[in-house]
Amino acid sequence: MKCHKVLLAWASSLLSALPAGAVTAVLLPNPQVPGFRFPESEATIVNWVYEMGNGPPADAATAFENMNLHGWGLWTALTMETAQVDNGQKLRVFETWFTPQELSDVTNTRLSPALPSLPRPRSALRHFNQFQHGSDVQEESGSAATEGSETVFGYVKFDPTATDHIVREQLLSIAALNQLGQSGAQQIPPFPSTALTLKSAFQVITVQTLVNGRYYRLNAWSGPPSTPQAWGPAMWPGVAWIDVKGGGSGSGQIDTQAAADGSSRTDETTYPVSSMINHRLSALEAAQFNAEQPGASASAGDYAVLVAMHVAGREIARWTWQTFWWTPTPNSPQVPSSEAIAGLRPAQLAGAPRNYAMALGYDMLTPGQPSVGGQNSGSAIYTYNPYLEARFSPANLPDSLPGSGPDGRPASNNVGVNCNCMSCHIRANYNPAGLASAPRYSGARYTGMDDPQFAGTLQVDLLWSLPEIAR
Template sequence: MKTQHRQVIPSLVATLLLGVATGLQAQNGAVPLPDPKIPGFHFPEAEATIMNWVFTWTTNGSTLNLPPKETLAATEKAFANVHLHGWGIWTALTTETEQVFEGQKLRVFETWPTPDDLITAGAKPDGLKAFFALPPSRSTPQSFRQFDHVKGTRGGVLKRGAGASFHGEETVTGFVKYDPSAARHITEQGLLKKATLNALMNAGANQVPAFPSTALALKPVFQTLTGLAGGRYYPLPVWTGPPSEPQAWPSEKWGNWVWIDIQNGGQGKGETDKTGSADGSSRTDATTYPLSSFIHYKLDAAQASALNEAKASVLKKSGGTVARAPATAQAGDYTVLVGMHVAGRETTRWTWQTFWWAPQADQPPLPSSPKIADLRPAQLQGAARHYAMALAYSNLAPTDPYVGGANVGESLYAYNPYLEAEFGPSILPDSIPGYDANGKVVANNVGVQTNCMSCHGAANYTNGSIITAPAYSGDRYISLDDPRFRGTLQVDFLWSLPGNAK
């Protein structure tokens, strides 16, 4: 009998983080990003400081006019500064607060509002104030909307870019969140209202009002643990690195699983199961990891119902074949955080960090590295330390200018295995070739050749009549004054604005 494998279907929903002047002890409301007390970490950091790090790192210090030893030291220091900054943001936003929902403390990012929260709040006189006064709760999972930005699909959803059948066994769902300062900006400027976006565009504006430097936008994705083997074990596909030849790389091709024990058993310390038998027959103690090694929470009845609706929506929109129906979520089921995109408006092109759960968190594969893992601060503890990181503070090396640059230099890849790895060329229609570290031409048209900054650099709002409007692409240079933006409204790198505006 052929072994049934679990498949993860990425769900991309950008979560906007909303900040207010409350602390970790707040009973209600969105908790602003706290200070994690990491030496050398500041948020927001000055744009000039960050860009100096990036320039030194991506040029290997070639413009410093220092002796070789000092040049190497400066380059290594810049690399460390950039990656410590990403880890600092992760440490802060995953910190537990004193807010409690269903008997479990909420982490900072869980207290932030979603686009739907802001749309609802914006329709009321005291919208944000009233929202922040609500009792603690968790956001409702949603199905993905990212394919709406693919050319030819606006107003609809394209089949999975990899061209594979849609098995429907599992769906990774999530939500977009904004921190308090981003949420306030969105609400005050009406950026989730199509009427506002149309008015700006029709008045000749090129760009929505820029977000403050404190703004954060998140895209967390979760996997709900249903259909447990033996009533306690769940086989989760895990990333062990990109394929040797760049191609769409969905989770059914990864060939590695870990078993999550909801009773917190297991001795997993990096080993994976190469079979992932749904009945649990291939599971060993060495490939089993406790639930506590994941950021997780337990579903209530309303969340389970919403999750089932989200799964049904994905199945309906995909237009693909269904090998077997997804297991129905129930109150009391656990859901685990498998990945998260994090963007900060500290620089004009934002800083981009992406995180995913890794069985070998000390030795993560590309697009992360052991060198990046070694820079995790001591303040990062518990389940949050079990995640790998990749970041995109530049499209290319050497780093490119904001305007007037060219698509030359080494391609820098930063993607989330649970989000972009499955993308094929049809999902990345605006891709153009680039170069690898050896100067060889590379297609840069699949998910494992993407860069967060490139995809989001294309973010725009249009009424759909501008067929040249930028869309998703692999890693590439995009000038902020790219002529393809003519007739569109740039949305400060946030696809979540046009994707959720009503």
């Protein structure tokens, strides 16, 4: 009874806040990419990982192709446009999914079948917890200077099947997590194989950040530094100018002498806003953004452009990890992507989503180690997103372990450009007792699912946002 009331109150508060359009979550569609299956079987995916690390060259090459095609298939599917229109623009599949903040309000209601079809406004863009650590570093190095435009906003999202699992198992409820822990569970009930989650980063192009009323200065990734170190966007040598009026003939060039007044800009270093996944803010979103970012003055109609997106799928026990970022050179993107990866983009991937680079992390090390009882040996696999993790310093990654780089040479593996998604996420845990021994963030390294550091904590199926957002 009580639950019902909470849900109704929640739903009506959302509905009353709704402008004309309303968002309804949709399942991952079939993108019709030949060879792509979802969910792919766990045996098939872990065999690709095995073949890449242990197989003869021809088999390793085939495994590389299959794995990257899989990543591109996911990207193609989740960036497809739906028939839903919000604020005059078609919504892409991922835009219809739920954020943990939207879900935490109803996580106790157990009314999961109704939830995914509840209409609601477009999700608000927010700061990430992960960034609160990252931003200290920026301030120290004085590199937060880019008019606040480098502050990245976005959201975490869950597809409808992950949403259903979270609501049914009350995974955003502290009380439920505590009950699991007290009953002796070591981990939360695992997500179904169809579960997908993402973390995105947008930049909001406000009028104040424009040069000549139309050009936005976007720091463009040009690869990792020669000496591994914290390498946030403000330190990158190049800029791409994004024209909100749609001009620019850019096809790979970046402005390496970018002047604040835009005098260095050329047509070749300018890219139309349509080359990025974007949407225009509604009045509600602009107000939400201004509330999150004191001093910002976004207004309805301003563009939000997608610079980065992480995607993880529960097709395998330790999840598949893929990351995407906008690049001026989609055919020959920089490390940690590559020309070979870009060459595997399927024909079905068209329009703005084709201008993103991809990197995969389907394991922590190569050759791979077993999920329990393995060792931190072999070469690290570096997978990170320039716009999200590259800024991390050793202080952000306290549980890093020295090991080897991808080339097999000794490496400290304790900065953002030496990160691996699975290495940090496998350490995710709910730690209500505040144990100092509990696993924390790390760079690329091995951690077993049975690591003794998990003692006294609840493992959260690799998803850090659950314990961070549960209340």
